[in-house]
Every structure is written in C-alpha cells, then in structure tokens.
Amino acid sequence: MTKLLTAHFHEPRLHELETYRGLGGYEGLKKALAMGREQLMEEMKKSNLRGLGGAGFPAGMKWSTVTPEAKDPGPRYVVVNCDESEPGCFKDRVLVTRAPHALIEGLLIAMHAIDAKQGFIFVRGEYQVQYRILDKALAEARSAGLLGERSIDLMRGAGAYISGLDTALLETMEGKKAWPRQPPPFPTAKGLMGRPTVVNNVETLCMVPHVVLKGGDWFAALGTPKSGGTFLFSVSGHVAKPGVYEFPMGTPLKDIIAAAGGVKGGRKLKAVIPGGVSTPVMTAEELDTPMDFEGPRAQGSFLGAGGVIVLDETADMVMVAHNIERFLAHESCGQCTPCRQGSYWYERILERGLSGGGVAADLETLQRTGEDMTGKVICALGDTVGVVTRALMKKFPEDFKAKFPERRG
Numbered sequence: 076m077t078k079l080l081t082a083h084f085h086e087p088r089l090h091e092l093e094t095y096r097g098l099g100g101y102e103g104l105k106k107a108l109a110m111g112r113e114q115l116m117e118e119m120k121k122s123n124l125r126g127l128g129g130a131g132f133p134a135g136m137k138w139s140t141v142t143p144e145a146k147d148p149g150p151r152y153v154v155v156n157c158d159e160s161e162p163g164c165f166k167d168r169v170l171v172t173r174a175p176h177a178l179i180e181g182l183l184i185a186m187h188a189i190d191a192k193q194g195f196i197f198v199r200g201e202y203q204v205q206y207r208i209l210d211k212a213l214a215e216a217r218s219a220g221l222l223g224e225r226s227i228d229l230m231r232g233a234g235a236y237i238s239g240l241d242t243a244l245l246e247t248m249e250g251k252k253a254w255p256r257q258p259p260p261f262p263t264a265k266g267l268m269g270r271p272t273v274v275n276n277v278e279t280l281c282m283v284p285h286v287v288l289k290g291g292d293w294f295a296a297l298g299t300p301k302s303g304g305t306f307l308f309s310v311s312g313h314v315a316k317p318g319v320y321e322f323p324m325g326t327p328l329k330d331i332i333a334a335a336g337g338v339k340g341g342r343k344l345k346a347v348i349p350g351g352v353s354t355p356v357m358t359a360e361e362l363d364t365p366m367d368f369e370g371p372r373a374q375g376s377f378l379g380a381g382g383v384i385v386l387d388e389t390a391d392m393v394m395v396a397h398n399i400e401r402f403l404a405h406e407s408c409g410q411c412t413p414c415r416q417g418s419y420w421y422e423r424i425l426e427r428g429l430s431g432g433g434v435a436a437d438l439e440t441l442q443r444t445g446e447d448m449t450g451k452v453i454c455a456l457g458d459t460v461g462v463v464t465r466a467l468m469k470k471f472p473e474d475f476k477a478k479f480p481e482r483r484g
C-alpha cells in the first residue's frame with residue numbers, strides 16, 4: 076500500500092537534513108521553483124489535495140484564490156497551522172517530530188506558489204520538543220541556502236483550542252486575544268496584518284512535495300474522486316496499538332481500526348468517533364464507511380482531522396458526551412452568547428445526569444438548546460456544541476434513558 080509521509084519513518088535520523096536529502100528530500104522544491112506558478116497551481120488543483128486540518132477545503136483552490144500580486148502588490152504570507160489541539164488528533168506532532176524538513180519543503184513550495192517572501196510556523200504551546208526540532212531544522216535549511224530570499228519564523232501558541240481556527244490564529248499572531256473573525260473577507264484576501272495569507276495545516280503542506288514530484292493526476296489516483304492521496308489517522312481509545320496510521324483516502328474504517336490492533340482485551344466495539352471530538356459518533360454497524368471527506372458525511376459525521384477514537388462496550392455515552400461538552404465549554408472564547416451559554420448548559424445538564432439527578436425532560440432541553448444555536452454563532456466551535464451529544468442521544472438512547480429516567484423511584 077502506498078505510503079507518502081510515513082514511508083521513511085523507520086529511518087532514525089530522518090529529522091536531519093542530510094538524511095532527508097539523501098532520500099530525495101527538497102527535490103520537490105527544486106522542481107517547483109523551476110515550474111511556472113500557473114503550472115504549479117494546475118498540478119495542485121488536479122491533485123484533489125484537501126486541507127487536512129479538518130475543514131477539507133481543496134488546497135489548490137485556496138492558493139489560487141489569493142489576491143494576485145498585480146491587483147494588490149505588497150507582502151503576502153503563508154502560515155502553517157501546527158496548533159493541533161483537537162482531542163484525539165496527534166498526527167501533526169508525529170510529522171514534525173519525525174520529518175520536520177518535509178514541512179519546511181512544503182511550506183517553501185507554497186510560498187513560491189503565492190509569491191510570499193515570509194512564512195510562519197505557528198506551533199502549539201505545549202509542543203516544546205517539536206518547537207526545538209523545527210528550530211534546528213530551519214537553521215539547517217537556512218545555512219544550506221534552501222530558503223533563498225525567503226524567511227520563515229516560528230511562533231508559539233499559548234495553549235487555547237480556539238487559536239487553531241485560522242482567523243483566531245491570525246489574531247493571536249497579531250498579539251490579540253484568540254477571537255475568531257467573522258468572514259468574509261477570508262484570509263486569502265485579508266489575513267495576517269490585513270494582507271493576503273494562506274493558512275495550511277502541517278499535513279497538507281507535507282503532502283505538497285509529493286504532488287509536485289509525481290504530478291497531480293498521480294496523487295489524485297491514490298485516493299477517491301474528491302479526496303486525493305493518503306491521510307494520516309491518529310487512532311486512540313480502546314485499541315491494542317494506538318498510534319498514527321497512513322492509509323489511502325477512502326480506506327474502510329474497519330481496516331484502520333484493525334491496523335491499530337482492533338479493540339483491546341477482546342471486548343466488543345460500541346462506537347467510533349471518526350475525526351476528533353468535534354465529529355459525531357459512528358456505530359459498529361458503520362465500520363464499512365470509506366474514510367474520505369465524503370464517506371463519514373453520508374453517516375451524518377465528518378472525517379475532520381482523522382482523530383479516530385474507539386470506544387468499547389464498557390463506554391458510557393453520557394460520560395463521553397459530558398467529557399466533550401465540558402471541553403467545548405472550557406474552550407469557547409465567549410464572544411457569542413449562544414456558544415458561551417449553550418456549552419455551559421450542556422455541561423451542567425450532562426453533569427446532573429451523571430451525578431444521579433437527571434430527568435427525561437433534560438433530554439428535550441439538550442435537543443432544543445442545540446437546535447436553537449445552529450447558525451447563530453461566529454465559528455465552527457459554536458456550531459459543534461451539542462452536535463456530538465445529540466448524535467449520541469440518537470444512536471445510544473438506552474445510555475441516556477438510564478441517566479435521565481421518566482420517573483425517579
């Protein structure tokens with residue numbers, strides 16, 4: 076099975092420039108610099124490379140919507156989103172630790188594509204080891220002359236989930252509170268310091284040298300008609316071998332779980348959160364779902380950032396819901412009342428169920444509160460509040476009835 080990003084992970088010194096180059100690293104950059112920008116954009120569009128940070132926006136399309144230099148001369152930026160704070164996702168951490176030069180190469184190609192002289196890598200605050208690895212790799216690339224006239228700076232996040240959202244991340248970089256902006260304008264027109272900016276996820280950019288080297292058609296053919304290439308799944312929860320597994324887009328969910336050793340301790344699988352905690356749960360009957368940007372959607376969920384969390388038969392779904400809503404309540408930036416208040420009440424009501432005081436009417440409140448919030452908030456965090464809980468209520472009603480009974484005896 077074709078592996079792109081993890082193919083050389085067995086090399087102990089892959090993080091060093093010499094090893095990376097010895098394996099063909101930076102050849103993609105060389106080829107991209109020799110290509111016209113239009114051809115590069117064409118290959119990117121043909122590749123069907125989707126944004127792998129969760130939203131799945133096609134990378135080639137994003138790059139080509141950057142306001143052209145002719146219309147708006149002046150600085151433009153590429154920002155790498157290495158904030159990775161979605162619970163259940165840890166693939167960017169692994170990529171940066173093992174192959175930092177793959178990210179730097181992808182970033183340099185993106186900078187060339189949109190004619191940016193300045194790039195940034197925004198690193199999650201807790202990723203201190205990864206920050207040091209990137210710092211060292213950047214110094215190596217700089218002294219080898221690989222950056223040319225371009226400059227790349229590292230920035231550290233302060234540990235907020237919301238700063239992973241692109242517009243909040245840009246606010247943070249400008250020294251402000253991580254409050255999401257209400258688009259339009261989108262960052263490609265008005266991003267960092269009001270200038271055209273591409274924000275891309277670590278994994279998206281690591282894929283770019285492969286698109287350039289082997290061509291957009293080749294890359295697209297690895298995946299499904301609308302999701303090209305391969306994808307890194309972070310598999311955790313009740314599995315025997317948690318870890319990061321690379322598979323072609325469209326691989327059935329059951330194969331990904333099997334690669335992680337299946338459910339631990341011979342227990343039965345109850346449910347799977349397919350893409351990180353902001354994606355609705357899927358059941359044991361849905362394991363044939365092809366894991367690309369379209370497959371989980373057909374089951375009312377999302378591929379997200381590929382954080383597959385496996386839950387076995389011992390999992391209590393009210394506890395799972397409470398855990399997720401407590402996280403969202405904690406991480407809501409508080410800018411919109413429905414998100415700030417709604418997430419708080421979800422947490423409180425679920426807590427009441429867990430502590431033995433729940434009643435059936437609470438379930439109606441949870442249902443209504445969530446529905447009332449939809450579309451009334453600025454960003455996707457607010458739109459997520461209650462979504463996972465409502466999916467759990469629908470797919471596992473018995474768990475909820477037990478904690479929120481009609482009558483208390």
Ligand SMILES: Cc1cc2nc3c(=O)[nH]c(=O)nc-3n(C[C@H](O)[C@H](O)[C@H](O)COP(=O)(O)O)c2cc1C
Nearest residue numbers: 126127128156158159160239240241275276279455
């Ligand atoms: C609440 C929230 C948190 C997010 N966190 C991240 C993150 O940690 N890393 C990431 O790459 N994208 C994250 N995203 C998605 C980004 O807003 C953006 O779509 C992405 O960085 C764009 O890169 P891509 O097109 O390469 O995926 C988050 C989105 C939301 C709504």
Ligand code: SF4
Nearest residue numbers: 408410411414454457
């Ligand atoms: S939806 Fe929530 S997290 Fe997003 S801007 Fe509004 S309050 Fe902040």
